[in-house]
Amino acid sequence: MMDDFFVRALLAGVGVAVIAGPFGCFIVWRRLAYFGDTIAHASLLGIAFALLIESNVTLTVFVVSATIAVALLLLMKYSIASADSLLGLLSHSALALGLVVLAFISWLRIDLMSFLFGDILAVSETDIFTIYIGGLALLGILAFIWRSLFAGTVNFELAEAEGMNPSHSYIIFIILMAAVISIAIKIVGVLLITALLIIPATTARRFVAGPEKMALMASFIGACSIVGGLFSSLAWDTPSGPSIVVIAFTFFLLSNLPIARSLFSRNSKPNIIDGE
Amino acid sequence: MTSINTEPLTTLSNAGIYRSNRWLVRGIDMVVEPGEIVTLIGPNGSGKTTTAKLALGILKPDEGTVFQNKKIKVGYVPQAFNVDWTLPLNVSRFMRLTNRISQKQANDALAMTEVIHLRDSELHALSGGELRRVLIARAIAFKPSLIVLDEPVQGIDFNGGIAIYELIKEIRNELKPGILLISHDLHVVMAATDRIICLNGHICCSGTPSMVASNSAYQKLFGANATSTLAVYEHSHDHTHLADGRVRHADGSVTDHCHPDDGHHEEQYFKENDLYSSTIKHEPQNDG
Numbered sequence: 001m002m003d004d005f006f007v008r009a010l011l012a013g014v015g016v017a018v019i020a021g022p023f024g025c026f027i028v029w030r031r032l033a034y035f036g037d038t039i040a041h042a043s044l045l046g047i048a049f050a051l052l053i054e055s056n057v058t059l060t061v062f063v064v065s066a067t068i069a070v071a072l073l074l075l076m077k078y079s080i081a082s083a084d085s086l087l088g089l090l091s092h093s094a095l096a097l098g099l100v101v102l103a104f105i106s107w108l109r110i111d112l113m114s115f116l117f118g119d120i121l122a123v124s125e126t127d128i129f130t131i132y133i134g135g136l137a138l139l140g141i142l143a144f145i146w147r148s149l150f151a152g153t154v155n156f157e158l159a160e161a162e163g164m165n166p167s168h169s170y171i172i173f174i175i176l177m178a179a180v181i182s183i184a185i186k187i188v189g190v191l192l193i194t195a196l197l198i199i200p201a202t203t204a205r206r207f208v209a210g211p212e213k214m215a216l217m218a219s220f221i222g223a224c225s226i227v228g229g230l231f232s233s234l235a236w237d238t239p240s241g242p243s244i245v246v247i248a249f250t251f252f253l254l255s256n257l258p259i260a261r262s263l264f265s266r267n268s269k270p271n272i273i274d275g276e
Numbered sequence: 277m278t279s280i281n282t283e284p285l286t287t288l289s290n291a292g293i294y295r296s297n298r299w300l301v302r303g304i305d306m307v308v309e310p311g312e313i314v315t316l317i318g319p320n321g322s323g324k325t326t327t328a329k330l331a332l333g334i335l336k337p338d339e340g341t342v343f344q345n346k347k348i349k350v351g352y353v354p355q356a357f358n359v360d361w362t363l364p365l366n367v368s369r370f371m372r373l374t375n376r377i378s379q380k381q382a383n384d385a386l387a388m389t390e391v392i393h394l395r396d397s398e399l400h401a402l403s404g405g406e407l408r409r410v411l412i413a414r415a416i417a418f419k420p421s422l423i424v425l426d427e428p429v430q431g432i433d434f435n436g437g438i439a440i441y442e443l444i445k446e447i448r449n450e451l452k453p454g455i456l457l458i459s460h461d462l463h464v465v466m467a468a469t470d471r472i473i474c475l476n477g478h479i480c481c482s483g484t485p486s487m488v489a490s491n492s493a494y495q496k497l498f499g500a501n502a503t504s505t506l507a508v509y510e511h512s513h514d515h516t517h518l519a520d521g522r523v524r525h526a527d528g529s530v531t532d533h534c535h536p537d538d539g540h541h542e543e544q545y546f547k548e549n550d551l552y553s554s555t556i557k558h559e560p561q562n563d564g
Contacts, residue, residue, distance in 0.1 A: 029363050151373050154365065161332040161352035161424065162374040205362060209398070214364050 005121050006234065012123040012131050013226035013244070016184045017196065019135040021219025022142055023180050024201035025211065026173060029153050033198050034084065035072070038091040040181050040193040042068040044098025047115055047185075051105055058130055058182050066178035068094070073174060095190075118189035118241030120230070127186060134183055138176050145169040150211055187226075188241040199248040200225060206255045221251055283345055284309050285422040285454040286331045290340035293326050300326045302339065303478050310421065311452040313444065315465050317488075318475035319497055324458045325355055327475060328424050331456055348422055349375070351415035355426035355458070357407065359399040366398050367391070367410055375418035385417035386410070388443055390436075404431035412440065416447055423447075424456045429464075437461060441468035462498060 027036050046064030050057040072090065076083045102110060114122070142149075151159035152166025159166040181193050188196050204217035229244030284307045292302035301323035308314050308331065316324045329335040332352060333344045359365060371382040386392040389409040394402065402410060412428055425444070429437035441464050448455055459465045465472070466485040473482040480493040488494050 029360070147374075154359065154363065154370070154373060155354060155357055157329070157332075157334050158352050158354050158357075159374060160334050161329075161354075162350050162420075164374055202362075205364060208364055209366055209396075210369050211364055 005123075006230070008123045008125065008128060009120045009230055009240070010227065012128050013120055013187055013230060014223045015128070015131040015135055016187045017200070017222030017226045018219040019131075019138060019180055020184060020197050021200060021204075021217075021222050022139065022215035023177055024197035024199075024218050024222070025204070025215045026149065026153065027177070027194075027197050028201045028205070029211075032177075033194060034087045034091065035069075036177065036181070036194045036197055038072065038087050038094060039065050039069050039178055040185075040190045041091050041098065042094035043178075043181055043185060044095060044115060044190050045101060046182070047190075048098055048101040048105065051102075051108060051110070058134075058185075061185060062179050062182035065181055066175045069174045069178045070171065073171065098190075113239075114189070115185070116189045116191050117239055118185070118187050118192065120187045120240045120244075123186060131183055134179070138179055138183075141172065141176060145172050149173055188244060192241050192245050195245045195248065196222065196225075199245070199252050203248070203252045203255045222248070225251060282310065284343075285345050285348055286456075287343040288327070288330055288337075288340070289343075291330050291337040291342050292339035293323075293330065293335055294338040299477065301330075301475070301477055304330065304340070305479065306331065306473060308422065308454040308456050310454050311448065312470045313448055313455040313457060313468065314471045314473060315457040315459055315469040316473050316475055317459060317462065317465065317494075317498075318480070322475045322497075323477055324475055325426055328426055328456060328458055332424055345421075349418060349420040351418065351420035351423040351453075353408075353411045353415045353423075353425040353428055355430070357411060361400050363400070364398070365400075366396055367394050367402075368396065370399055370410065371414050371417055373414065377418050381417050382413075385413040388416070389413040389440070405433065405436065408432055409436075409440075412443075419451055420453060422454045422456070426458045427460065428457070429459070429461060438464055441465070444468060 027033060043061045043065040045068075046061035047057060049055075049064055050060035053060075072087075076086060099112075102112065102115075111119070148159065148164040148166055148169040149172075151162075151164050152170060156166055180197075184193050184196060200222035201214070201218040203221050204214050208214045208217050225244055225248035228247040228250075230240060232238065232247060233240040233243040286306075286308050288304050288306040291304045291306075293300045304323075304327055306314070306327070316327055318324050326335065330337055330342050331344075332350065333342065336342075367386070368379075368382060371377065371385070383392060383395070386395060389412050391406055391409045391413060394406060394410065399407070399410070408428060408431055412425065415423055415425070428444070429440050432440060444455060444457070445468050447453065457465070457469065466489060469485055471482065472485055472488040474480045474488055474491070474494045474497065476493075476497055480497065481488055481491040483491075
């Protein structure tokens with residue numbers, strides 16, 4: 001039968017993928033891929049900080065990345081530089097800064113690769129507990145702000161005019177996103193987290209008609225990528241995080257093949273009703 | 277039918293918006309009451325959309341006050357509306373974007389704007405005119421007390437446009453919402469509105485359609501098009517907008533902007549005159 005560590009990895013991975021699905025959809029809809037990347041890279045600073053003060057890694061990463069995310073929002077609102085170049089600048093600076101700070105912690109033997117690409121096979125029972133309880137809370141809050149957040153995504157001013165308070169729900173979403181990233185770090189690492197968020201959501205877009213369905217589909221495709229990635233990692237002795245992303249990418253490529261399109265063409269083309 | 281609230285839906289007093297070192301609009305006094313159609317007209321850049329956003333509470337005034345009745349439901353048709361391919365959103369789901377409505381309410385509204393056949397289409401696949409009709413349907417479906425329509429018939433063919441304005445009038449008569457309309461289509465607007473406010477960074481003139489049509493400020497803004505609409509009345513105008521954006525007043529002075537309180541204006545009061553009367557009374561402004 002399967003080893004314990006492998007079962008734990010499956011449980012943790014599927015949990016993270018299910019959480020990442022709906023969040024990934026909003027990241028795709030609002031074009032926040034680069035923003036997510038920046039927060040993920042900045043979370044390396046959080047890891048360094050957690051090691052320095054010997055605190056809980058997930059919690060510290062969350063606090064650090066949420067702070068950076070909100071600061072980024074403010075900076076993008078009031079800065080004269082374009083959002084794109086600002087994110088490009090900060091994304092890589094944060095990564096570099098995290099690596100430099102980690103290098104200073106010379107008294108600890110740090111496996112840098114596990115932070116950068118994830119270490120899903122070292123998942124503990126506490127980690128699984130964190131993922132499922134934390135994930136449930138995150139999805140609950142997301143469901144609560146869903147209507148307002150989605151309306152603001154479709155058209156910000158329309159949502160605001162009709163009494164939805166979209167800027168409020170947007171800030172909550174950004175903080176939740178930082179939380180998702182801090183939970184997912186262990187699974188795929190800071191460099192590949194955005195891939196786990198975006199690739200399943202983009203793939204799901206091909207198959208569905210409604211936003212809620214797309215969120216469920218993204219969770220499902222993400223979970224399949226985790227399972228596929230872990231088994232191929234086991235079979236060919238490849239690193240688990242990158243294997244998961246490669247499988248997710250393979251699903252994306254397959255979804256673009258003509259055969260996949262024709263299977264679901266009803267949803268990807270506008271419907272034409274008789275009598276037109 | 278439920279009883280009609282008689283409180284004003286939105287009230288702007290001397291409201292102004294200042295951006296990038298200039299006043300986009302200034303000195304706007306405007307009230308929208310339940311059951312009336314108020315139309316904002318004016319050339320490009322005259323602040324029509326800005327004024328509507330002030331009335332909606334999307335923009336906060338840099339000067340003056342805006343009071344919005346918070347208890348009411350608002351329906352908004354924005355001027356710019358794009359939906360990206362990445363958003364899987366069909367018309368039915370879009371109808372329920374901000375308010376929970378029944379399938380029947382959604383279908384009724386879509387039928388009114390003649391796009392019921394597009395119910396299952398994705399938003400990004402609609403043509404410009406179809407999208408406007410869907411936007412209007414969505415904004416009226418949940419029966420709001422205030423409806424703000426920014427260029428509702430943009431991209432809709434001429435006859436379709438007339439039908440939409442008829443529909444707007446019908447809705448006003450049935451449900452008695454206050455309607456704030458922004459439009460370029462002078463001819464049609466004149467027939468479908470109770471009150472017109474003519475903007476050019478400030479309120480140039482306002483009143484019933486026939487009064488505004490006759491106003492020389494309006495005629496200057498809209499040129500030959502306006503004169504052909506209805507040119508019954510005449511009156512002297514107290515200021516001219518120069519090409520560089522400054523304003524020459526009747527007393528010969530030139531200022532950067534004009535707004536009602538700068539002492540250069542004679543406030544114009546319009547009263548419902550006999551159609552064949554050839555003058556409009558000018559009452560001196562009461563400063564203070």
